[in-house]
Amino acid sequence: MDLAAIQALAAPHFLDIFGAFHATEDDGCTPGTMVLLSPLEPGFWAHVTAEPEFLDGAPDGLDRWSTRIITTLATHTGGTPHFPFGGPPYAPFIRWAERTGRAWPSPVGMLVHETAGMMISIRGAILLPDRLDLPPPPPDSPCTTCAQPCLTACPVGALGPRPYDVPACHAHLDRAEGAECLTGGCLVRRACPVSQRFGRNPAQTAHHMRYFHK
Numbered sequence: 001m002d003l004a005a006i007q008a009l010a011a012p013h014f015l016d017i018f019g020a021f022h023a024t025e026d027d028g029c030t031p032g033t034m035v036l037l038s039p040l041e042p043g044f045w046a047h048v049t050a051e052p053e054f055l056d057g058a059p060d061g062l063d064r065w066s067t068r069i070i071t072t073l074a075t076h077t078g079g080t081p082h083f084p085f086g087g088p089p090y091a092p093f094i095r096w097a098e099r100t101g102r103a104w105p106s107p108v109g110m111l112v113h114e115t116a117g118m119m120i121s122i123r124g125a126i127l128l129p130d131r132l133d134l135p136p137p138p139p140d141s142p143c144t145t146c147a148q149p150c151l152t153a154c155p156v157g158a159l160g161p162r163p164y165d166v167p168a169c170h171a172h173l174d175r176a177e178g179a180e181c182l183t184g185g186c187l188v189r190r191a192c193p194v195s196q197r198f199g200r201n202p203a204q205t206a207h208h209m210r211y212f213h214k
């Protein structure tokens with residue numbers, strides 16, 4: 001089993017490899033190769049919303065779908081599945097994302113990924129017992145050569161150079177002026193040029209916003 005084989009197994013489910021790293025006990029798991037999985041774009045949302053977990057009327061369709069698919073992939077690859085939901089306790093997915101070398105803290109604090117930008121939605125991970133060959137990560141975060149529009153995109157200054165003011169964000173979303181964020185997604189995440197190139201369906205972003213602001 002190698003990364004290319006895992007990618008080939010994940011692609012029919014519109015999942016892609018977010019990144020991978022050689023895990024040690026300091027990472028809160030057993031040693032091995034941790035492979036993080038996230039949406040393959042474009043097309044993820046159209047695919048996943050036609051799956052049984054979105055048609056049965058029960059809550060948490062995305063998490064239930066992720067559990068079914070990634071558990072099956074883990075079985076086929078001889079690994080152990082891990083998920084960022086279902087806690088507490090929660091697995092340290094933000095640390096794991098940074099450990100891949102393909103995601104970095106952005107100027108507004110939240111992570112930015114080399115291809116997803118700020119549209120990060122890690123669906124789970126597979127821990128393989130072997131130490132797989134990994135491609136070298138990019139040398140730098142995209143933020144190092146960016147005009148950093150994320151710093152000024154929030155209309156109420158809830159997310160910017162200072163720590164995230166979550167109550168101010170929710171207050172804006174409660175007002176009519178917040179409709180654009182609710183239906184199209186956080187303007188900060190959308191301002192990122194890497195996010196804009198990623199190709200996520202705005203309907204997925206609206207789905208996450210409904211969970212955030214319910």
Ligand code: SF4
Pocket residue numbers: 153154155156157158159168169170172173181185186187188189
């Ligand atoms: S969702 Fe809207 S109000 Fe909240 S941080 Fe993003 S841009 Fe600001």
Ligand code: SF4
Pocket residue numbers: 106107112117118142143144146147148149150151191192193194
């Ligand atoms: S807008 Fe630029 S600085 Fe901000 S997260 Fe995206 S790449 Fe980084």
